[in-house]
Amino acid sequence: MSKGTVVMVNARTGMFLVQIHDGAFAVFELLDSIEISIGDEVAGRLDALGSEELLHITQGERFDVFGQSGECSREVGRRLVAA
Secondary structure, three states: OEEEEEEEEEOOOOEEEEEEOOOOEEEEEEOOOOOOOOOOEEEEOOOOOEEEEEEEOOOOEEEEEEEOOOOEOHHHHHHHHHO
8 A cells, every 4th residue: 555645636627646655646536525635645556547445544534536647757647637
């Protein structure tokens, strides 16, 4: 299980960018009613593509997401979240 920090959120589209603690980035689409904010700590299969359940470490809750990018660069992640 990898850990990461949310570094960008697009509330309009439900997309968010996570910086994985190994230095890579990953984009997810939020499929749950939990609130995601910059600085939140998350854990799970952060390199996943498709449906996945992550742990919101900050709130101690599990939530559903859809992995949009797998591991990617910061620039690619920022473009996907901003779109």
